[in-house]
Amino acid sequence: MARTVWRRPSTTLFVLAASTIAWAAPLSLAADSASLHERVDSLIGAAHAGPVAERTGDAEFARRVYLDLTGRIPPVAELRTFLAETAADKRASLVDRLLASHEYARHMQITFDCMWMERRGDKHVPAAEWQDYLRKSFALNKPLNQLIREILSADGTVPALRPAAKFYLDREAEPIQLTRDISRLFFGMDLQCTQCHDHPLLDDYKQNDFYGLFAFLNRSVLFTPKGQPAVLGEKAEGDANYKSVFDPETNHAAGPHLPRAAAIEEPRYADGQAYIVPPADGIRPVPKHSRREQLAALATDGANSAFNRNLANRLWAMLMGRGIVHPVGLHHAGNPPSHPALLDMLAAELVAMKFNTKAFLRELALSETYQRSSQAPESAEGAELPPDTFAVAAIKPLTAEQLTASMLEATGSSAARRAALESQLTADPRLHQILQADGKRAALHDSMLEQAAFDLVAANLGAFVALFAKAQPQSEGFEVTVHQALFLANAEPLRSWLRPGGGNLVERLISITDAELLAEELYLSILSRLPNGEEAAEAIELISSGSDDRPAAVAQLAWALLASAEFRLNH
Amino acid sequence: MKCTYACGSREHLLARRTFLGHVAAGMGAAAGFGSFARRAVAAQLQQAQKRIIVIYLAGGVSQLESWDPKPGTDTGGPFRAIPTSVPGVNISELLPHTAGQMHRLALVRGINTNENDHGKGSYIMHTGRREDPAITYPHLGSLAAKYLAPEDGALPGYIHITPGGSGLGQQDAAFLGPKYGSVVLGNGQPPQNSVRPEQLSDTDDKLRNELRRRLNDRFVRRRRTAETEAYSYSYEQAAQLMQRRDVFDVTKEPPAELERYGAHDFGRHCLLARRLLEQGVTFVKVSHSNYDTHNENFNFHLEQLGEFDRTFATLIDDLHQRGMLDSTLVVVMSEFGRTPQINHLYGRDHWGTAWSVAMAGCGLHVGSVVGKTNDNGTAVVDREVNGGHLFHTYLRALGLDPAMELSVGGRPIPMADPEAAAIEELLA
């Protein structure tokens, strides 16, 4: 077959084309009746004229969407059920079930904790409290802008919202660090180069933008009363003065403003009138007008396009493996979105649906773009389809947490833990009755099962995070070391999970006499798919080889699957 | 907070494409280096395989209590200077054994890296460049692992022996790819998890790895391979490590050697380093902790250099006796030096303005001193150099070309900072 090289349409052309499609009625669907996911596919399709990957099979889809929405591979029982379903909308139903699960809230908690706190050690707010707060917020599907507003306005004095203050408190309210982090995490602009001068290479990152944001933050101070937990106070004065290192003679002053937005209006007070609680020795100052609160409100009120686009982009990247702007912290004129109209639309929709995270993720997960295979189409053999076409699904290495949870799920340890709890709940007639009685209590029951499984993950997380978590959480790229391989090859945790016992996978497999069924259960449990002919034959041969150590053969097979690149990656 | 990025530097400009997000950083770029580089290097290296040992005195050793003492001055502190085996060259009385080896050492006393931050200082000393948000430069060890170590070597090219720690490795290979990252030996122990469990037979281990490989081969068809390749390779590396595990076991050295190097961690670690170098490991870094003496600088340097001195002198002598010194570059360095001013806690603070590094081996012009500080060590007065100059010097001593271009995301980046040059006085 002749090699075909597909070229992306030129920039000008596709912007025009995309914008034409976005604002005119698409050929087959009226603009106002097309769902968001259909419009996503339209825009993606309009920008890429070449071959695209096939749709994922059900097994591939299930594995990917479980990992992306619940942070682990599908439990084998659930996978079998899904594969056996015949309803046309089974994928949509699956997505809905996953979004409603306790595992979803946990996964979002982990993801956003890592994104916003970057695996810092605890200082003033214990991780457990912050994580609980995040998890509850996601379980309730609190609008994402509201969650971020709570975080950006927190001062740690309101008990229910104290955990939200971790973002500021554990950064010691240091305004330079906060400006860098907030600009990157919440506005998608890594402004750290502009601390000292306008960005030398990027026209739209200005030193004034850095200090405009800084001006919202530099009046907040860490207040540490003796024997009391740290909180934030805020002064009513303190300006953002700066000089460029390229022009040290000129002084500048920045009034508070969001990146690339105009200066804001602030109330003016007469001398001595600016405080609710004036500063004094040992007294936490509280101003009448809080710039920090104003930052929180202005960023999250739906009117700031940088904020909206950043969030839309990051949620897109979570599922698609790559931002429309890539890297995600670097929106600027020299790094345009691969699909500008798409990003605009997603940002607008996010606002229109009131930052409803579940609804937004649902739409993305239902798109054809998301459901594409990670295998390049045969027609593109030899040519690489650029990742920013989204023509082929990206490969995402499992995070340390996903890897731990998935290995425990794959080896049946999690299921065994859930089953043990289940029988405990059933065995106790009083508990059983309570849990059966009330519709709401069923949710409690599910929550308890999720917690039991997560407790098992948490108990094993330390070693995995130490080895598999990135040195710099915000960096791109897959980090592999020989220490990881040694751990997976020889360390006790995996070995214990592969020893038969407690109803785990290996124990169940050993009792399956039919080698073909054994191979099926093995592959479904670990790789979340059926073995192909070659694989089944290989497995059957190994198990039936007459060796009297069946458990060992099963364990070796299981290990090979666990240690494979296929398991290690979300594909 | 100071901004010390190398904005406007050639590399920064060249790396703009990466910075601007057009090219995937990390794994994708790692595949970018071409075979042209290896051929060029192979042609250069006609001699015996070169090795490096870096002794990293973590925290910032005081040059005033080691290589560049100023006794009797307002900054000199209570320790005095002693003569060495090189007439006219005096070093601190804390290094009597090392003084006897001075004819095998070279001192660089005029270093000004202008950096007082641990992380940034360490970066400069390990990569020869300042930190740059657009590009992460590889560590000297990774360059050695890639360009000096034999391609099919069974041992890792880059090993880091740390004073404590669990030995879990760091991401210091940068765009060279994780294959050239450090293997960490926490507290000088063989790599964690490098013993095959008793219950797992050799046959079973081979079997399961064969199954794993076949799975990976299938998976890779029609998918991007960079991640799979790196991941698969890590298991091959692991297997090699396990097979050669004895090499990492310093207790296999004769007791007399253990005694000679010193019955403490640093002694054992240096002995292990010599053992590894002898077995063919290309780059070994031994970290000695700790020298960040803001409090009680003199008591603590007495203690730490007391350990360092005899061990280091033994190491140099040992390398010499074994005929390894000519092909082994030895570097003793920190992230910076310490302030001439003594603070109210009898301490010295961070100081990158006028400090020293010691080197040996690899045909360097030894028994010499390059660079000079003023009478009380507050400024460099002659032959000022920075981390870039040192890096050039290391590469040249090893027979590598500092101007050789490495391919990062399709762009050429010279191995060493083109703004600097080697310290020719050291390269005989």
Add this chain to the structure above:
Amino acid sequence: MTAPAEQTTDGAQAPVSAPSIDPAATHLVAELKHTSPLVSCRCDPTGTFVFAGAQDNTVRRWRFADGEQTALAGHNSWVRGLALHPAGQTLFTGGYDGRVIWWEAAAESPVPVRVIEAHAGWVRGIAVSPDGQTLATGGNDHRVRLWSATDGAPLSEFSGHASHVYAVAFHPTGAHLVSVDLKGVVKHWDLSTGAEARQLDASVLYKYDEGFRADIGGAESIAFSPDGGWLACGGTTNVTNAFAGVGNPVVALFDWQTGERRQVHGAKEAYNGVVRGLVFHAQGFLIGASGGGAGGYLLFWKPEEPTEFFQLKLANTARDVDLHPDGVRLAVPQFDGVLRVYSMTPV
């Protein structure tokens, strides 16, 4: 505790009754200035002079009466060990150059009278026996040595310490010697037999910092009570960061007769510091000078109370303290090169 013994030497004061003092009224009365940070001090028994070691390798002598300053040059490193013959005529200095030097304390411009190489490495502690006959030194070579105070002849050597010897002190009866090392091991040497009689435990003064892999501690200061009933060793404890000096001032107080540690003195407020000087007052309390990250303090303790009954913040970090024979004034050498004299006279 008994009142101070009567002075009988030349130039001494007339016998005095216990002076009227109020520690809580301690206040600055003089500043004696040098250009280099100070590291130690001793008042001479006649009350005429105070001597202080400095970071320029000299020893400074100031006359109390008129503040006249003289430089004693002879060491080529810092002098942390200072001792005066009970008659007040001879000053013995022990330096980080390993030397001990004899000086004529009251000469117009004292010069070294005798120099001996006493230890390999630093001399950290030096003491004179109550009868003025014997000099004891301790150093980095782990040794404790006795010398003739008259002619410098080596008399004996005690070994057994496994780390740097930080301090030595004679029991007021003169029959016993105590030495304390980095790890807080206190050795009691019986001078009549020349053997180690006991070992006391001042390990509260010692810490191995795992993070920096280094030892910190030692008795930075030592004192016997005038009647010999108590032995106090001062240093730092609760160290959480040896290289930043995060640790609290502490004194371990021992009952000499039983050898039991009867008290651990500290400061009410947990600030960073090291008790670098200690002196007992005949009126029944202990005075410590603390220097460190929090600056300089004088702390006053009663033996039965763990925390101070009075604390005075000083202008600068303290490096030592000594009591003037008048029982009223305290000399505190400080990092800014100033030896500050404080008086405990009631206001």
